[in-house]
Amino acid sequence: MAGVAxxxxxxxxxxxxxxxxxxxxxxxxxxRGEFFGILGPNGAGKTTTLEIVEGLRQADDGEVSVLGLPAxxxxxxxxxxxxxxxxxxxxFERLTAREQLQTFASLYGVPAGRADEMLGVVGLADQAAxxxxxxxGGQAQRLSIACALVHDPEVVFLDEPTGALDPQARRNLWDxxxxxxxxxxxxxxTTHHMDEAETLCxxxxxxxxxxxxxxxxxxxxxxxxxxxxRVSVESGQLPADAARALAARAGTxxxxxxxxxxxxxIATRDPAAVLAGLAEHxxxxxxxxSGATLEDVFLQLTxxxxxx
Amino acid sequence: xxxxxxxxxxxxxxxxxxxxxxxxTILIPVLFLLLFGSIYKSTSAPKVSVAEVGRVSLLDQAAAxxxxxxxxVMSITRTDSLAAALEDVRKGTDDAAVLQQGRxxxxxxxxxxxxxxxxxxxxxxxxxxxxxxxxxxxxxAYQLTVAQVEDKSLKPIQYVAPGLLGWAIASGATFGAAxxxxxxxxxxxxxxxxxxxxxxxxxxTARVGVxxxxxxxxxxxxxIIATTPYFGLKLTAxxxxxxxxxxxxxxxxxxxxxxxxxxxKTQQAATAIANLVILPMAFLGGAFIPLDFAPAWIRQVSxxxxxxxxxxxxxxxxxxxxxxxxxxxxxxxxxxxxAVLTLxxxxxxxxxxx
Numbered sequence: 001m002a003g004v005a006x007x008x009x010x011x012x013x014x015x016x017x018x019x020x021x022x023x024x025x026x027x028x029x030x031x032r033g034e035f036f037g038i039l040g041p042n043g044a045g046k047t048t049t050l051e052i053v054e055g056l057r058q059a060d061d062g063e064v065s066v067l068g069l070p071a072x073x074x075x076x077x078x079x080x081x082x083x084x085x086x087x088x089x090x091x092f093e094r095l096t097a098r099e100q101l102q103t104f105a106s107l108y109g110v111p112a113g114r115a116d117e118m119l120g121v122v123g124l125a126d127q128a129a130x131x132x133x134x135x136x137g138g139q140a141q142r143l144s145i146a147c148a149l150v151h152d153p154e155v156v157f158l159d160e161p162t163g164a165l166d167p168q169a170r171r172n173l174w175d176x177x178x179x180x181x182x183x184x185x186x187x188x189x190t191t192h193h194m195d196e197a198e199t200l201c202x203x204x205x206x207x208x209x210x211x212x213x214x215x216x217x218x219x220x221x222x223x224x225x226x227x228x229x230r231v232s233v234e235s236g237q238l239p240a241d242a243a244r245a246l247a248a249r250a251g252t253x254x255x256x257x258x259x260x261x262x263x264x265x266i267a268t269r270d271p272a273a274v275l276a277g278l279a280e281h282x283x284x285x286x287x288x289x290s291g292a293t294l295e296d297v298f299l300q301l302t303x304x305x306x307x308x
Numbered sequence: 309x310x311x312x313x314x315x316x317x318x319x320x321x322x323x324x325x326x327x328x329x330x331x332x333t334i335l336i337p338v339l340f341l342l343l344f345g346s347i348y349k350s351t352s353a354p355k356v357s358v359a360e361v362g363r364v365s366l367l368d369q370a371a372a373x374x375x376x377x378x379x380x381v382m383s384i385t386r387t388d389s390l391a392a393a394l395e396d397v398r399k400g401t402d403d404a405a406v407l408q409q410g411r412x413x414x415x416x417x418x419x420x421x422x423x424x425x426x427x428x429x430x431x432x433x434x435x436x437x438x439x440x441x442x443x444x445x446x447x448x449a450y451q452l453t454v455a456q457v458e459d460k461s462l463k464p465i466q467y468v469a470p471g472l473l474g475w476a477i478a479s480g481a482t483f484g485a486a487x488x489x490x491x492x493x494x495x496x497x498x499x500x501x502x503x504x505x506x507x508x509x510x511x512x513t514a515r516v517g518v519x520x521x522x523x524x525x526x527x528x529x530x531x532i533i534a535t536t537p538y539f540g541l542k543l544t545a546x547x548x549x550x551x552x553x554x555x556x557x558x559x560x561x562x563x564x565x566x567x568x569x570x571x572x573k574t575q576q577a578a579t580a581i582a583n584l585v586i587l588p589m590a591f592l593g594g595a596f597i598p599l600d601f602a603p604a605w606i607r608q609v610s611x612x613x614x615x616x617x618x619x620x621x622x623x624x625x626x627x628x629x630x631x632x633x634x635x636x637x638x639x640x641x642x643x644x645x646x647a648v649l650t651l652x653x654x655x656x657x658x659x660x661x662x
Contacts, residue, residue, distance in 0.1 A: 056499055056659070079505040090496040092318045094325040099318065106314035107504040147500075 007032045007155060007186045008053060013062035015048055015210075022048045023059070024210035030188060030203075035181045037201035038190045039294075041302050045210040046190045047159060053188070054084055054157050066155060080108055083153035085144050085161060091132045097143050098128040101150055108151035115150060122146040122176060138169030145176065156180060158189045162196060174200060194295040204294070208302045218294050225300060227292035228252070231274045232265040234286035238278070246277040263288075311506045315514035323484070323518060332483070333522060337476030338529060344472060344596075345539045348464030356428050357383045359393040361407040370435045381431060404428045465541045466627035467598035469534040470550075474619035475595035476530070477523045477554060478561045479586045484519050485565030486578040494575065498659055516562060523558040527551070544629035550622045553635050557618035560642040563649035564614070570656045589615040617641045 006029040015023040023045045030036040038046045051057045053064055055071040055078070064071040069078045091100050101115035119125050122142040127135060135143060141161060148156060161177070162170045170193075177200055181187050191197055197204050198218045205215040214221055238246075244254035247266050250273035257266045263286070268274045271289060278284055323329055360367060371378045385402070387393050393405035394416060403424050404417040413436055417428045441448055492498045501511055527550065534541035564585055572578035590596050592606055593615030599607055610616040621638030624630045 054503060056503065074502065076505045076507075079503060082503070084500065084503045086496045086500050090500045092497065093322040093491065095318055095321060099321065103314050103318040104504070107311045107501070107506045109311070 006030060007034070007067060008036075008188065009063070009065045010049075010053060011063045013049065013052060013064065014060045015045075015052060015057070016060055021210050023052070026062075026207070026210070026212055028205050028212060028215060030186055032186055033181075033184050035177075035187045035200055035202045036189070037197040037204040038188070038207060039192065039194065039197050039204055039298060040190075040207035041192065044207045044302075046207050049207070050157060050159055050188065050190055054082065055079075080151055081154050083148035083151065083156045085148040085156070085158045089140070090144060091140075091147075094131060094133070096129050096131050097124055097135065097139075100132055100143060101146055104147040105150045110151050118146040118150050121149075121179075136169075138165050138172060141165060141169070141173060142176065145173075145180075149180065153185070155186045155188070158187065160191055161189065162191070162193060170196070194293060194298055198294045206298055206301050213301045214297065221297045222292050222294060225292050225297050227296060228256070228267040228269050229271045230265055230267050230288075230290050231271055231278070232263040232286075232288050232290075233278060233283055235259055235262055235264050237283035237285060238264060238281050242281065246274060246281075249277060250274045312510045312514055315506070315511060316517050319488075319514055319518045320521070323522065329484075333476065333480040334526060334529060337472055337526065338533060340475075341469065341472050341530065341533060341539075344468045345465055345534070348468055355381060355383055356403040356424055356431065357385065357401075358428075359396055359402045359405040360384050360386045361390050361393050361405055362388060364406055364408040364413070366408055366413055366435060366439050367406060370438060373438075381427070404432075406432070463540060464598075465534060465539045467600065467623065469530055469539070469541050470622040470627055471595040471598055471619050473527065473530045474557070474593075474615055474622060475586075475590045476526050477557055478589065478595075478615050478618060479582075480522055480526060481519050481558045481561035482565040482568065482582045482586055483579070484522065485515070485562040486569040486572065486582045487565075487575060488515060489566060489569030490572055490575050490578040493569075493658070493660060496660065502659060516559070519562055520555055520558050523554050524551070527554050541627070543626050546630070546632040546634075547626035549625040549632040549635045553618065553621040553625070553639060556639045556642045556646070557621070559646045560614055560618070560649075563646045563653060567649050567653040567656070570653045570658070586615075589613045594619040614642065614645050617645075 008028075008030040010029070011027050013023050013026040014021075026045070026049055028036075038049060040046045048057065052059045053066065053071055055066075055074055058072045066078060067081055069075055071078070092103060095103065098115065098119060101118055102112045105112060105115040105118075116125075116128070119128050122145060124135075124139060124142055124146065127139055132140060132143060145158070145161065148158075158177070162173055165173065174196065177187070177189075181200075189197070189201065201218060203215070203217050204221070205212045206221075207213065214224075216224075240257075240259060243257040243259065243264055243266065247257040247268065248254050250266070250268045250270040252266070252268050252270075256268065257264065259265075264283075266274050275284075275287075275289075278287070358367075367384070371384065390405070390407065393402065396402040397405050397416060397418050400418065400420060403421070404415055406413065406415050408414070413432060415428065415432045417425050419425055489498075492501075502508075531541075531543070533539065535543060565582060568581040568585065569578050572581055592609050593613030594602070594610055595615055597606065599610055599616070599620070602610075617638040621635040621642075624634040624638075625632060628634075
């Protein structure tokens with residue numbers, strides 16, 4: 001690690017609420033220009049960690065520096081260099097999208113013209129005169145990101161930005177987030193959408209019970225999981241015993257071949273052998289090959305039991 | 309634009325565009341003024357209407373000799389038909405019918421309204437008395453002089469206007485502060501502001517500025533409406549002293565709202581707490597029931613009601629004709645309330661719900 005040069009350096013962070021250890025010894029670094037994700041189930045401590053890094057809360061113990069400055073106590077010299085997006089509804093009441101952005105711009109001494117520019121950047125130029133209460137979920141989220149970026153910060157914190165959005169709005173927002181990152185900003189994001197972290201983040205930390213369980217680039221975490229690939233084709237192209245024989249030939253147990261009446265699926269670490277075998281039987285209709293995802297890593301680390 | 313100015317503008321826009329707030333802080337108090345003003349106005353001027361049947365010289369002489377004083381207690385209509393006049397008295401259109409038979413004045417009245425019946429008899433008895441005394445050609449041996457204990461200008465509107473204005477300012481400032489604080493905490497705008505380089509002082513001053521502005525608008529609206537001839541509020545010499553009273557009163561009630569907002573977790577809870585504080589005060593602090601007419605126990609209780617000081621402070625300088633210094637004790641009490649409650653509110657204040 002680059003040590004002093006890190007844009008964000010967190011070392012052995014501790015925070016308790018009464019008997020609950022919300023954050024219990026968290027350390028990580030984020031380099032300049034990196035897109036860093038903090039993942040974890042509800043109550044894992046990711047929001048508390050983020051709030052301490054932003055400077056909203058004081059840690060019980062540990063060190064946090066952002067852009068080389070301590071995050072606590074509230075530092076008016078640091079604040080203009082960071083941008084924070086909290087929630088889609090963190091707005092002044094009854095202002096239009098443009099007035100909202102202009103107000104936030106003025107808090108940072110940024111001219112009003114920049115606010116109009118930002119409306120264009122987040123694709124809300126047509127909604128400029130609409131009150132924020134009347135914006136759709138995706139539009140409100142874009143506006144709140146625009147408010148976080150209006151003063152051109154070096155570091156941007158996003159707390160579950162796609163929380164309650166539909167798939168179209170989420171993908172639409174991802175493009176915006178990629179653009180923010182491509183401009184050279186350091187971005188820290190918390191989410192519990194694994195697909196989001198996998199497509200956006202350079203590096204992720206998976207948290208649970210106040211500690212970081214695993215950290216690294218999403219692809220490396222998935223590879224480290226070392227799960228078999230799942231090869232599936234449409235059902236009824238291959239008799240069951242032929243499928244089991246094929247699985248055995250590829251070095252897996254015959255039970256690795258399952259047929260649920262819709263798809264025949266073979267889990268394997270030797271996809272080449274399985275694919276060749278399927279091709280021999282001319283049974284490739286509806287072929288799909290899927291590997292483990294970040295979600296598998298996440299579930300393996302944090303367990304599958306439901307938590308409210 | 310500076311952060312302070314744009315914050316003030318954002319909050320002012322938020323207020324002006326909030327129809328409910330506008331209705332509660334401006335429209336309803338003004339409607340109350342119309343309502344209360346009219347009620348007190350009609351009860352304050354009981355005038356009897358009398359039908360003069362034929363020519364009643366005694367009445368005409370009395371009217372001519374009283375220099376218009378008689379006209380203040382009695383309105384006279386002339387008629388020639390006794391039957392029609394009696395019918396009007398029965399129906400209540402007129403309070404009495406009067407005719408003269410030689411040296412006898414005949415007054416016919418209805419007993420339906422006993423107070424009016426009493427007034428009618430008393431007025432005519434005094435007219436006859438006066439005529440007898442004049443006829444005797446001797447100066448009156450005894451004189452009667454009457455004067456009310458209050459200032460002559462102290463009509464009910466002089467109590468009603470400052471009372472209702474005090475209530476309007478108090479609820480505007482309390483609800484404004486409480487709801488802003490809770491809703492900004494709920495939607496995390498408070499935290500968002502904390503993460504911007506703007507100072508807490510700028511945010512607080514902007515909010516106070518908006519509330520003070522709203523209170524001054526309420527003051528102006530009340531003064532304009534209450535001083536119309538219909539209501540007849542007469543502002544006394546040092547009425548301008550009501551402006552500092554309003555400013556300090558706004559601060560005091562904002563500090564109550566601040567405390568309510570600091571304690572409450574939700575907007576509903578904040579509204580409930582604010583109502584719980586303001587509503588009893590409206591009745592016990594001299595706003596809806598003028599303290600001069602209130603039972604003794606209310607007058608005692610009113611001393612612990614912050615609203616009392618806002619209302620009496622304004623009354624003293626704008627309606628009672630007392631000097632500017634008469635508002636100073638009220639201002640002092642309200643400043644003390646502001647200081648104490650703000651200190652407590654700061655101690656229980658939370659940036660967020662956790």
